[in-house]
Amino acid sequence: xxxxxxxxxxxxxxxxxxxxxxxxxxxxxxxxxxxxxxxxxxxxxxxxxxxxxxxxxxxxxxxxxxxxxxxxxxxxxxxxxxxxxxxxxxxxxxxxxxxxxxxxxxxxxxxxxxxxxxxxxxxxxxxxxxxxxxxxxxxxxxxxxxxxxxxxxxxxxxxxxxxxxxxxxxxxxxxxxxxxxxxxxxxxxxxxxxxxxxxxxxxxxxxxxxxxxxxxxxxxxxxxxxxxxxxxxxxxxxxxxxxxxxxxxxxxxxxxxxxxxxxxxxxxxxxxxxxxxxxxxxxxxxxxxxxxxxxxxxxxxxxxxxxxxxxxxxxxxxxxxxxxxxxxxxxxxxxxxxxxxxxxxxxxxxxxxxxxxxxxxxxxxxxxxxxxxxxxxxxxxxxxxxxxxxxxxxxxxxxxxxxxxxxxxxxxxxxxx
DNA sequence: TCTGGGGTCCTAGGACCC
DNA sequence: TCTGGGGTCCTAGGACCC
Numbered sequence: 180x181x182x183x184x185x186x187x188x189x190x191x192x193x194x195x196x197x198x199x200x201x202x203x204x205x206x207x208x209x210x211x212x213x214x215x216x217x218x219x220x221x222x223x224x225x226x227x228x229x230x231x232x233x234x235x236x237x238x239x240x241x242x243x244x245x246x247x248x249x250x251x252x253x254x255x256x257x258x259x260x261x262x263x264x265x266x267x268x269x270x271x272x273x274x275x276x277x278x279x280x281x282x283x284x285x286x287x288x289x290x291x292x293x294x295x296x297x298x299x300x301x302x303x304x305x306x307x308x309x310x311x312x313x314x315x316x317x318x319x320x321x322x323x324x325x326x327x328x329x330x331x332x333x334x335x336x337x338x339x340x341x342x343x344x345x346x347x348x349x350x351x352x353x354x355x356x357x358x359x360x361x362x363x364x365x366x367x368x369x370x371x372x373x374x375x376x377x378x379x380x381x382x383x384x385x386x387x388x389x390x391x392x393x394x395x396x397x398x399x400x401x402x403x404x405x406x407x408x409x410x411x412x413x414x415x416x417x418x419x420x421x422x423x424x425x426x427x428x429x430x431x432x433x434x435x436x437x438x439x440x441x442x443x444x445x446x447x448x449x450x451x452x453x454x455x456x457x458x459x460x461x462x463x464x465x466x467x468x469x470x471x472x473x474x475x476x477x478x479x480x481x482x483x484x485x486x487x488x489x490x491x492x493x494x495x496x497x498x499x500x501x502x503x504x505x506x507x508x509x510x511x512x513x514x515x516x517x518x519x520x521x522x523x524x525x526x527x528x529x530x531x532x533x534x535x536x537x538x539x540x541x542x543x544x545x546x547x548x549x550x551x552x553x554x555x556x557x558x559x560x561x562x563x564x565x566x567x568x569x570x571x572x573x574x575x576x577x578x579x580x581x582x583x584x585x586x587x588x589x590x591x592x593x594x595x596x
Numbered sequence: 597t598c599t600g601g602g603g604t605c606c607t608a609g610g611a612c613c614c
Numbered sequence: 615t616c617t618g619g620g621g622t623c624c625t626a627g628g629a630c631c632c
Contacts, residue, residue: 222597230600244632249598290632374630406606407629429604437601476625484599490625522600582601 184298184308185424187330187338188279188315190271191347193292194218194231197271198261200324215239216259219248224441225521230263234347268292274323282315287335287424295335297424312350320348336419337362339371358417363390372411380404389415431468435476436461436582437524443482444520451508452571456581457525458504459569463556463580465527469534471496472527475503477510480522488524489514496531499548500555503527525582 190196195218199211215236220226227248236242240255251258272291279286282305285297298308305311312329320326330342331352340362341353353361368378370389380403386392392400393415400408413419436457444450454477465472476490489510497503507525558566568579 220600225597226600227597228600245599247598253598293632372630376629432604433602435602439600441597486627488626492624524601526603 182299182333183423184301185332185335185338186283186296186298186308186312186315187289187335187342188275188294188296189328189330189339189342190275190292191326191328192231192233193271193325194263194268195233195261196325197268198264200271201264201267203324211259211261214259215242215255215257216261217242217248217251218263219260220263222248225439271323271325275319275327278318278322279315282311285424285426287426288428293339295338295424298331309350309352316348316350334417334419335421335424336371336414337417340369343369355417358393359390362417363388363393363415365389367392367415370411370414372407372414377404377407377411431470431530433474433526433528433530434461434464434468434470434472435524435526436464437478437522437526438581439480439522440520444523447512447515449577450511450515450520450523452575452577453523453581454507454511454525455504455569455571456578457523458500458507459580460582461525461527462498462500462503462552463559465530466498466533466552466556469532470527470530471498471533472503473497473529473531474527475506475510476526476528477507477514478522478524478526479511479515479520480524481518482521483518484521485518487514492529496529496533498533498552499545500552501548 192212195216196212198218199216203210212233213235214233216233217229217236218231219229229242229244229246229248229251232242232244236251236255236258240251240258242251242255242258248260252260268291276286276288276294279294279296283296283298283301287295289295298305298311301311302308305314308331312331316327316329326348328342328346328348329350330338330340330344331350332338332341332354337353337355337358341351344351344353344361351361365388367373367381367386367389370392373381373392381387381392384395384399384403386395392411395412397409397412400412402408404411438453438457440453444453473493473496474490475493476488478486478488480486491506491510493506503525511523555567564580572579
């Protein structure tokens with residue numbers, strides 16, 4: 180097999196660029212990309228963090244994704260803050276995808292704003308890789324109004340690292356023979372896989388650049404960082420074997436929903452309501468995806484940002500809302516230590532197909548529950564999330580369904596990706 | 597009204613079995 | 615009485631990514 184050619188395509192400041200384009204199309208004269216601006220969540224409901232920032236917001240005020248809006252407003256009083264618009268992001272994602280599909284039949288969606296495409300053997304049609312990448316970038320900018328960075332290499336890791344070299348609106352190659360000059364001088368925390376916890380450990384070993392990591396004895400790294408040491412040593416050396424752009428997404432391992440509650444929960448009955456609203460969401464997604472789950476986990480984040488979780492396995496897989504809700508409540512009771520609760524989550528995993536009926540003594544009972552779940556799912560799909568909800572939520576101040584990124588209806592990013 | 601949400605993978609320790 | 619060790623499953627927690 181010959182050498183592969185992989186492109187990594189990454190939208191520059193995705194959410195912010197998409198919002199900027201949207202506003203320009205609606206006749207506004209200001210381009211958000213040209214001023215200090217961010218897309219941020221709703222502070223009133225305690226979702227106030229930076230989801231995306233403009234280049235000047237980063238350059239002038241060192242604004243980082245994930246920072247609290249409260250903190251960034253202190254430094255940047257004139258900052259423009261736009262609310263997120265996930266339906267728009269989904270449209271932009273799909274529009275970009277349809278352009279990319281023209282250039283290769285093999286595309287791997289990495290996130291809402293990142294894709295890999297396999298350009299191997301496509302040169303006969305679209306020319307040399309650099310020409311094709313520039314053509315793709317220009318087409319996206321001309322037709323969709325936003326810019327992308329494209330990284331080109333022979334594996335996904337290097338294509339991705341290459342795409343990050345200089346932004347925005349750039350094409351870079353980062354082939355193995357260029358790793359030494361283009362990637363090794365970068366700070367070690369720029370390497371994919373080196374995050375908040377690993378970087379300080381590397382500093383302690385006197386490793387500050389990707390090059391220094393690449394030239395460290397891998398045995399020493401394995402001793403200090405276990406298997407992760409080997410992984411990041413490989414990455415630093417441009418080695419990534421999992422190679423290959425996968426057009427079909429890997430199988431789903433689990434489905435979860437969680438939410439930050441707009442007040443601190445201090446009693447289990449309010450917690451139960453939140454858990455029910457999360458269960459409604461997560462179970463509907465489970466059924467839509469055609470799965471039953473055998474493992475349910477509840478996670479708790481306290482008002483002091485302490486985090487813990489508790490999980491339990493079912494004897495038989497299930498997709499029933501009430502069954503999962505009841506076990507979520509039990510898990511909550513068994514784990515909650517009584518602190519004020521900021522955030523609750525439910526995660527279902529160990530999935531199997533739901534296209535067979537689990538035989539059980541309670542067969543008839545189960546059939547009834549299944550019908551009920553189905554009926555409610557259909558009502559909500561047809562008439563919206565408010566078409567059916569449980570009476571406990573009346574006057575409770577708690578949404579009957581929660582978790583995920585919700586627009587008016589079930590327009591969930593993750594379920595569409 | 598300072599700090600989101602959805603994922604995946606790995607490790608460590610205890611239970612339990614042979 | 616003395617004293618193992620391997621393998622697997624379960625659970626909690628931590629790390630990383632976008």
